[in-house]
Amino acid sequence: MxxxxxxxxxxxxxxxxxxxxxxxxxxxxxxxxxxxxxxxxxxxxxxxxxxxxYGNAGSISPGHPPINKPGRVKQALKSLFDPLSPLYVAPRLDPELFAWFWKFARRCTREHLEYSMGVLAPLGHATRRLFDELVAEEKLDCDYRRNGYFEVYATEAGLAAGRHEAELVRRYGFHPEALTGEELRERDPSFSRRILGAIYYPEAASVNPYxxxxxxxxxxxxxxxxxxxxxxxxxxxxxxxxxxxxxxxxxxxxxxxxxxxxxxxxxxxxxxxxxxxxPLQPAKGYHRDRRPTPGKTPDLRYPCILGEKSVFCTPMDGFVRFAGTLEFSGVNDRILRPRLEQLTNAAKQYFEAMGEDESLSEWCGLRPCLPDxxxxxxxxxxxxxxxxxxxxxxxxxxxxxxxxxxxxxxxxxxxxxxxxxxxxxxxx
Ligand SMILES: Cc1cc2nc3c(=O)[nH]c(=O)nc-3n(C[C@H](O)[C@H](O)[C@H](O)COP(=O)(O)OP(=O)(O)OC[C@H]3O[C@@H](n4cnc5c(N)ncnc54)[C@H](O)[C@@H]3O)c2cc1C
CATH class of the missing domain: 3.50.50.60 (FAD/NAD(P)-binding domain)
Incomplete structure (x- = not known):
C-alpha cells in the first residue's frame, strides 16, 4: 500500500x-x-x-440511421409550406442555415447512408453493452427497460419504406423483425386496426433520460x-x-x-x-407527457415510433412521452403550439383509444446537428x-x-x- x-x-x-x-x-x-x-x-x-x-424520447436506439437519408431534401422543401410536417424548416434568410442545407442535401444519398451506417453501427453495438454494464454495475435508478421498440405504419408506402430500412439496418448486425398488424396487436393491443404492420427493433432499450x-x-x-x-x-x-x-x-x-x-x-x-x-444547426424537438388513462392515453407495453409521423411514444414510470419533430428555426426555446399538439393529434390515428387529455409536461429542446x-x-x-x-x-x-x-x-x-x-x- x-x-x-x-x-x-x-x-x-x-x-x-x-x-x-x-x-x-x-x-x-x-x-x-x-x-x-x-x-x-x-x-x-x-x-x-x-x-x-432533459426531455428527449428516452430511446436507446443502436443501429438507428442518421437524419441524412435519400428523400429528405424533398421532405424539407415541402415542409416550407407545411408547418405541421415532422421535418420543418422555418422560412428565413439565414446564410448559415442555407450553407448547412446545401451540405446536408449533398449527403442525402444512398452512398452516404451506407457510409454513415458503417461509422455508427460499431458505436451502436458498443453503447448497448455499455448501458447494460452501467445500469448493472452502478445500479442506476433510471427506469431502464431493455425491450426494444416498434416502428408502426398505417400506410402501404410507409410500411414498404420501413421494411426497406430494416434490410439496411440488418446488414449492420442488428436484428429487426417484420410484423403484420395482427402480430403487432397480439404483442400490444393498444394499436389501432388501421395499423398495417410494424418493424420490431429488439436491440433497443429505453430510460427516463433526465x-x-x-x-x-x-x-x-x-x-x-x-x-x-x-x-x-x-x-x-x-x-x-x-x-x-x-x-x-x-x-x-x-x-x-x-x-x-x-x-x-x-x-x-x-x-x-x-x-x-x-457547422452545427439546432433541430428543435418537442415532448408532451400524458398519464395512461383509458380512452385518453394508451398504457403502452413497448416504446414505438409512429412511422409516417416520426413521433416517438415511450412509456416511462407513470406516464407516456410523445416526442418528435425536427424544426430548423435557429437557437431559441419558442414552443410552436400547433407543432407540439401535432404529437398527440397524430397519435390518434395509430392507437385504439386516444383522446384529449391534459399534459403532465410540455417541453422543447435543441438537437445539435451536423450536415453529414x-x-x-x-x-x-x-x-x-x-x-x-x-x-x-x-x-x-x-x-x-x-x-x-x-x-x-x-x-x-x-x-x-x-x-x-x-x-x-x-x-x-
Ligand atoms: C424531442 C427530442 C427527442 C429526442 N429523442 C432522443 C432519443 O430518443 N434517443 C436519443 O439518443 N437521443 C434523442 N434526442 C437527442 C438527444 O436529446 C441529444 O442528442 C442529446 O441530449 C445531446 O446532448 P448534449 O449533452 O450534447 O446537449 P445538451 O443536453 O443540450 O447539453 C448541453 C449543455 O451545455 C450547456 N452549455 C451550452 N453552452 C454553454 C456554455 N457556454 N457554458 C456552460 N455551459 C454551456 C447547456 O446549458 C446544456 O446544459 C432527442 C432530442 C429531442 C429534442
Missing part, C-alpha cells in the same frame, strides 16, 4: 480535465474520465441536464468529479497554441491539461472564436489539448456512454479503441 505522500503525488499526476456542458454527453465524458483516474470539473451555465438531454443523467452525475461525483452549475464558459483558453483551460464569462478561468467541449447545440460561438468550422448526420467526437489537432464531443443529433442519449468512453481514451491513452476518423471534429 502506498504512503499518504504517494497518494498525493499520484493525485497530482492525474490529468486535469475541464468539460464545458452538463448534458448527457458532458456527464458521460466526466464519468468515464474520472473512472480512469482523471481529475474532472464540469462547467454548466444552467442546471445539469436541462438542455436537450434520471439517467442525474444518476450518472451522482456516480461521477462519487468518483471525484466536481460539477459547477450556473457557470458560463466564454472561451477556450489557448496559450502557446495549446488549450490550457476554459475562460469564464464572469471573469476567471479553470486551468486544465485537457478541455472537452460538450455544449450541444450551443457550441458554435465557442469554436468560432478559435477559427474552427463546425454524424457527431463530432475526438481531438482538435490544431489545438493540442482540445477535444469536442457534440453533434449527436437524434442519437445523443443512445451514444452517450460510448462517447464518454471514447473521449476518455483519446485523452488518457492518446487513441480511441474504436475507429472514429469519420467523426473528426475538423472534417468540415
Amino acid at each position: 502506498g504512503s499518504a505522500s504517494d497518494a498525493g503525488s499520484k493525485a497530482s499526476a492525474a490529468p486535469r480535465v475541464v468539460i464545458a456542458g452538463g448534458g448527457v454527453i458532458g456527464v458521460c465524458c466526466a464519468y468515464y474520465l474520472a473512472r480512469r483516474g482523471a481529475r474532472v470539473v464540469v462547467l454548466e451555465r444552467g442546471e445539469l441536464a436541462r438542455g436537450a438531454s 434520471r439517467f443523467v442525474l444518476e450518472m452525475a451522482e456516480r461521477a461525483r462519487r468518483l471525484g468529479v466536481e460539477f459547477r452549475s450556473g457557470v458560463e464558459v466564454a472561451a477556450v483558453a489557448v496559450e502557446g497554441g495549446r488549450a490550457r483551460g476554459l475562460a469564464l464569462a464572469d471573469s476567471g478561468a479553470v486551468e486544465a491539461d485537457a478541455v472537452v467541449l460538450a455544449t450541444g447545440a450551443y457550441t458554435v460561438p465557442l469554436v468560432r472564436k478559435l477559427g474552427l468550422r463546425l 448526420g454524424l457527431p463530432a467526437i475526438g481531438p482538435v489537432r490544431r489545438f493540442p489539448g482540445l477535444y469536442v464531443a457534440t453533434g449527436h443529433a437524434m442519437l445523443g442519449l443512445t451514444l452517450s456512454p460510448v462517447t464518454g468512453k471514447l473521449i476518455a481514451e483519446c485523452i488518457l491513452d492518446g487513441a480511441p479503441s474504436l475507429e472514429i476518423s469519420g467523426l473528426d471534429p475538423e472534417r468540415f
Whole structure:
C-alpha cells in the first residue's frame, strides 16, 4: 500500500480535465474520465441536464440511421409550406442555415447512408453493452427497460419504406423483425386496426433520460468529479497554441491539461472564436407527457415510433412521452403550439383509444446537428489539448456512454479503441 505522500503525488499526476456542458454527453465524458483516474470539473451555465438531454424520447436506439437519408431534401422543401410536417424548416434568410442545407442535401444519398451506417453501427453495438454494464454495475435508478421498440405504419408506402430500412439496418448486425398488424396487436393491443404492420427493433432499450443523467452525475461525483452549475464558459483558453483551460464569462478561468467541449447545440460561438468550422444547426424537438388513462392515453407495453409521423411514444414510470419533430428555426426555446399538439393529434390515428387529455409536461429542446448526420467526437489537432464531443443529433442519449468512453481514451491513452476518423471534429 502506498504512503499518504504517494497518494498525493499520484493525485497530482492525474490529468486535469475541464468539460464545458452538463448534458448527457458532458456527464458521460466526466464519468468515464474520472473512472480512469482523471481529475474532472464540469462547467454548466444552467442546471445539469436541462438542455436537450432533459426531455428527449428516452430511446436507446443502436443501429438507428442518421437524419441524412435519400428523400429528405424533398421532405424539407415541402415542409416550407407545411408547418405541421415532422421535418420543418422555418422560412428565413439565414446564410448559415442555407450553407448547412446545401451540405446536408449533398449527403442525402444512398452512398452516404451506407457510409454513415458503417461509422455508427460499431458505436451502436458498443453503447448497448455499455448501458447494460452501467445500469448493472452502478445500479442506476433510471427506469431502464431493455425491450426494444416498434416502428408502426398505417400506410402501404410507409410500411414498404420501413421494411426497406430494416434490410439496411440488418446488414449492420442488428436484428429487426417484420410484423403484420395482427402480430403487432397480439404483442400490444393498444394499436389501432388501421395499423398495417410494424418493424420490431429488439436491440433497443429505453430510460427516463433526465434520471439517467442525474444518476450518472451522482456516480461521477462519487468518483471525484466536481460539477459547477450556473457557470458560463466564454472561451477556450489557448496559450502557446495549446488549450490550457476554459475562460469564464464572469471573469476567471479553470486551468486544465485537457478541455472537452460538450455544449450541444450551443457550441458554435465557442469554436468560432478559435477559427474552427463546425457547422452545427439546432433541430428543435418537442415532448408532451400524458398519464395512461383509458380512452385518453394508451398504457403502452413497448416504446414505438409512429412511422409516417416520426413521433416517438415511450412509456416511462407513470406516464407516456410523445416526442418528435425536427424544426430548423435557429437557437431559441419558442414552443410552436400547433407543432407540439401535432404529437398527440397524430397519435390518434395509430392507437385504439386516444383522446384529449391534459399534459403532465410540455417541453422543447435543441438537437445539435451536423450536415453529414454524424457527431463530432475526438481531438482538435490544431489545438493540442482540445477535444469536442457534440453533434449527436437524434442519437445523443443512445451514444452517450460510448462517447464518454471514447473521449476518455483519446485523452488518457492518446487513441480511441474504436475507429472514429469519420467523426473528426475538423472534417468540415
Ligand atoms: C424531442 C427530442 C427527442 C429526442 N429523442 C432522443 C432519443 O430518443 N434517443 C436519443 O439518443 N437521443 C434523442 N434526442 C437527442 C438527444 O436529446 C441529444 O442528442 C442529446 O441530449 C445531446 O446532448 P448534449 O449533452 O450534447 O446537449 P445538451 O443536453 O443540450 O447539453 C448541453 C449543455 O451545455 C450547456 N452549455 C451550452 N453552452 C454553454 C456554455 N457556454 N457554458 C456552460 N455551459 C454551456 C447547456 O446549458 C446544456 O446544459 C432527442 C432530442 C429531442 C429534442
